[in-house]
Amino acid sequence: MIPTPARGVLAGAAGLAVLMLAWHVVAVTVYLRDNGTPGPVPPPFPVFARAVTGLVDGAYAEGLAATAGAALTGYGLAVVIALALGILVMITPALGPFASQLGVVAACAPAAAIAPIVVLLSPSGSRAVSVVLALLAVEFPLVVGVLLGLRSAAPAQIDLVHAYGGGAWTAIRTVRVVSAIPALLAALKLAAPAAFLGAMTGEFFTVGVDEGAGRLLISQQYVGDYTGMWAIALLATLVSALGYGAVAALGRVLAPWTAHTGSTR
Structure with missing residues (x-):
């Protein structure tokens, strides 16, 4: 009998x-060019090789770190x-509806409309647009999570405090924060990948910024380097997943009981 964790890994x-x-x-059938070179969808192994090479020589590592x-x-x-x-x-x-609506506005704000405004308001070379889009990308789930968590305390516990x-x-301090964890x-956890992707999107609008995963993607697209584009996309996905995993690991260290009960009650 294969243990449940092992079954998950195998699956x-x-x-x-x-x-x-x-x-x-798909890469070697649908998108392979007549001369035998990769098309817009290159095979996975050249993409992996480019990603590793870019990380080792620092060409991609610095951009990913900046983002x-x-x-x-x-x-x-x-x-x-x-x-x-x-x-x-x-x-x-009474501020509950305001907080909820603020989260909704953050989620619905179009990046294509917000980014140019932030660029105009910030100096050249600033990463403000990436920071703002990262913030907007995660504000809604964070507001919802905080409000749901703080409201999840048992009424009997609140009555006892009163x-x-x-x-x-x-x-x-004594009840709601613990219940909200x-x-x-x-x-x-859900917000961590969204923050990276939001920051990367912001780099498509920045002025005077040369570093970043988004800028790398634009440069690879400009020269028609499809393998490089897929390598950057792959690394961006990996960094986003690492962000999710890092927050999950931190949560298991700081609040180990949540991994077993999902609740403090």
Whole structure:
């Protein structure tokens, strides 16, 4: 009998193998040029080789690091804003609709409209547009996660705090924050990949910025290097997945009980 974790790993490996096989078949049949060179969809192994080479020689590593830095900045700002809104709503419940609508606006704001405005308001060479798009990409799930988490505390627990003379702030510190951890961790995990992709999108609009995964993708597209484009896309996906995994691992360290119960009650 294969253990459940091992079955999950085997199933994931099998799925990845099928995906790679399908990718290779499509590349060498549908998109192979008449002269035998790869077309817009190159085979997977040359893409992997280019990705590794780009990381080793630093050509891609610096760009990915620059994008990750902007993503982390936007991610951090979004977390602070979401936590502040959540606490304000718990203290002043009338602000609940405002906080929810703010999250919706952030989710619905079109990047193509916001980015040029940010570019005009920021100096040349600034990564402000990447930071803003990263923030907007994650604000909605973070606001929802914080509000759901803070509201998940059992009413009996809140009543007990009030019975001992505690106010709304005491209830937040002693009960609501602990109850919110599972929902907050789930939101943080989902937001991590979105922050990187938002920052990468912002680099398509930046002025005076030469580094970044988005700028690398544009340069590869300009010269028609399809293998390089796919390699950058592959590495961007990998970095996004690493961000998700890093937040998940941090959550298991800081709040190990959430991995087993999903709840503090």
